[in-house]
Each structure stands twice: as C-alpha cells, then as structure tokens.
Amino acid sequence: MHNLASLLGIMRRLRDPDQGCDWDLAQTYETIVPHTIEEAYEVADAIERQDFQSLRDELGDLLFQIIFYSQLSQERSTFNFDDVVQGICEKMIRRHPHIFETSETVLNSQKTNRSWEVIKAEERVGRRDNSQRETEISVLDGIAKTLPSLFAALKLQQRAALAGFDWPEIKPVVDKIAEELEELRTEIDEDGSPGKKEEELGDLLFACVNLARHLNINAEMALRNANRKFERRFRRVEALMGSLARDENKISLETMQTFWEQAKLEEGA
Template sequence: MKETYTVEDLQYLMSQLRNPDGGCPWDLKQTFATIVPSTIEEAYEVAEAIEKEDFEHLHEELGDLLFQVIFYAQLGREQGHFDFSRIVDTLVRKLVRRHPHVFPSGQLYSDGPDEASLGAIDEQQVKANWEAIKAEERQGKGEKGTLDGVAVGLPALTRAAKLQKRAAQVGFDWPEIGGVLAKVEEELRELREAIDSGDRAHAREELGDLLFSCVNLARHLKEDPEVALRQCNRKFEQRFGAVEAALKARDQQPSDVSLEELDRLWEASKG
C-alpha cells in the first residue's frame, strides 16, 4: 500500500468505481444532475467545519468536496465534454488572467510581478480589476445584462446579495446605510399592512421585499447574510437545547409547560 495517495490515484479510483465491468452499481447509476445535491451538501459541510474551527476534520470534508469535482470530471470524460486536466487548465488560465498585478506577462511561469506595480496597487484596486475582468469574461460568454450569469441555483440569500452587488457596480445602490435602514423599516410597515389586509399572496410578496432589504443591509455592513443566518441558526439550536436540557432535568418536555415558562428558560439560556 502506498504511504500517500495522490490526485492521480483518486482519478484512477473514480474510473474504477465507474467501470461497467466490476464497478460500483450506485456510482454507475449517477449522472451530473443526480450528484448535485451531494455537491451542495459537501460544500456546506466544509463551511460548517470552518465556522466551528474544526480543523481536525476539515481536511476530510475538503476531500469529500474534491471527490465531487473528480466525479464530474469522470462523467465529463466519459461523455466527451471535458476531463480533469481541462478543468485544471481552464481554472489556472482564468486565475492568471484575473491577477495581472501578479502575472503581468499573462503567463504562470515568468519573471514574476513588477515590484513597482505591486507597491502601487491596493486591495480595493485588486477587487475593482477583478470585477472588470469578470465583466469582460461575461460579455465574452454572451452575457450582456448587468445581472446575467448570477446562478439561479444559489441559496436565495446569497443570490440576493450577488444581484445587489452587481447592481451596485453600475451605481444602483444607497450611498449610505441610513437609506438602507429606512428601506427595511418601510418594507416592515408594508408587510404589517399586507398581513392586516388578510391578503396572503401580498403578504408573501412583502415578506420577500423585507428579506431582500435585510440582505442589502447585511451587504452594507460588509457581512455575508448566509453566514449571519447560519450563525443565528446555530445560536438558536444551542439555546433551545439548553431549554430542553433544563426541562429534562425536571422530567418535563417543552409541551408540558407554559409559554411564559419557556420564555423564562430561554432568557436564562442566554446567560
């Protein structure tokens, strides 16, 4: 047995799993579409490990995510679309193109960046250059609208933030956070009115507007709304778990006590 396996070994393993003669029946049944849910799940497990600073297991979660790429590469090779080497080649070329301050010659292996140009560029300029180059790439793909190419399959909060960021790049944005806060308050008032009217469809629309405004607020605070909500979810789980533990010590369930008692235990869990 080898002491350390490589990416090449992983590619060979994948080819054997997909080998019609003796491969794995489950892997042989899979398609691009069927493994998408697993890809999304693995990406979130990587994010969770990082948020928990669980570095002992992060390498394992990253391996699971890498396996998704290897799986897609195998499917692409079998169907004649692309292979792993093309995935890597496309990625490297794109990253070299998007970092002209590091690779001024447009080549990965060259004499390196010009020291004077490195000292003259800051993070904001790097971001501006990155977005300008991405915009050129989108035009090359036939994406002409400002919002074209923002993946529909993204989580709604993440997609909302990306749509707003794109719009902001062409000047469609609040100049200061006060305007964003006022918009959140306006949308909340409109949601209250829709709820009072009893119009469920209108209330749903206004709820969406409120959520969209909250995402905009997160963007102006330079926070990722998806990360913020995941942190809130984790906090809720911890506090509700503390409430259940307190009740279990009394041989009770949440349904056994009043809402007032649950609220008291909830407040105690914050301590």
C-alpha cells in the same frame, strides 16, 4: 501514498462499464448535485466548528465531487479534469493582473486597478457569441439560478451596484427595511392573500441582505450564527426544564420564556 492521480484512477474504476460500481455507474450530473451542495455545507460546518480533522475529510469529499463531474464529462468527450485545472489556472492569472502580468504589461495597462467583478464581467461578455452580445448582455448574466437565496440576493445586489444602482449611504438602506416591514404589516393587518404576504416578506428579506452588504456582513453567515445561537439557548432551556420536558402539556409558554431569559443571562447576553 495516494495522490491526485490515485483519486482519478479510483474514479475511472468506479465508472468502468464492466467492473465498476452499480451505484456510481447510475449517477448523472443531476443526481450528484444534492451531494455536492451537502458536501459544501459540511465543509463550512467543519470550519465554523474549527474541526480541522473533519475539514480535511470534508475537503476530500468535495474534491471527489469535482472528480466525479469531470469523469462524467470525459465520458461525453466534452472536457476532463486536466481541462478543469487548466481553466481555473488561466482564470486566476487573468483575474490577478497585478500579480502575474509582466512589468512591461503593467506599465502600459490600467488593468491592475480593475476590480474583480469588472474582470469577471468582461469574461462573461467574452464567452458570448456575436448574436448574444447584441441582445442578452446584462450585468446580471451568469448568476446561477441554483444559488441559495441569500447568496443569490447578495450577487444580484453586487452586480447592480457595479452598474451604479446602489445607495451611497446606509440611511436609505435602513429606511428601505422599515418601508418593507410596514408594507408587510399592512398585508397582515388587512389579511392579504398568502401570495402577497410572501411577496412582501421576500422584499423585506432582500432589503435585509442589502443592509448586510452595506455593513460588510455576510448575511448567510449572520443567519447561520443566529441559528447556532438559537439552538444553543434552546438546548439550555430544555436542560433547565428537566423533567417538565417529558410532558409538554405541563409547560406553558411563559415558563419557557422565563427559562429562555435565564439562558440568555447565563451567556451574558
């Protein structure tokens, strides 16, 4: 029966300079990143499909990514897997003072009322040296530049809200979307530059993420659901078109739209 120690041993063997795998030996932090992102999305996909057998496998793949990074770091003498575990344990204890603090500490502290984001902000400040604290402190510090854009927008908005930069009601959030849409429409009507259209479209998307946040809806998940719905309906359109699909020149947009509406009706939409 294999366990975590087995996986760590396998990783060491794969990276052995003399007897290891050429592919694994050639990898760096940078080359592994795309695989890590892919594995994370495959975990999400398995959950959405409620495929728990696949989820078990995908979680293993994702765990292997963590083991890989830890091995690379151990080879550089920066940290090892035990340090990773130690760090996350300390972080979870620190971020859940209402669970892990002693009764005496809780009685003499208001930490139990602090939000997760407030505690994280304090941690970010604590990681800086004195010179950094004077010049670089921002509630926006620490947001990874490599985050998917929708998630990054959400993180930026959450951090800004933590500093009080947020609408208390939803109406101005909706109005902002209308404003950004009108600005984009103006650029389109006036044949503005591609760069300006891109800027206005970005503002519109950012405003939509903000609306999702105020509605307690995850914008990434909402878009993933919309993607799945589109795929499901278009596959149905293809099935309804049947032999017509063999020759795209014979299929008008109007015909496809008719089938699209039928697909929606079949779903009860």
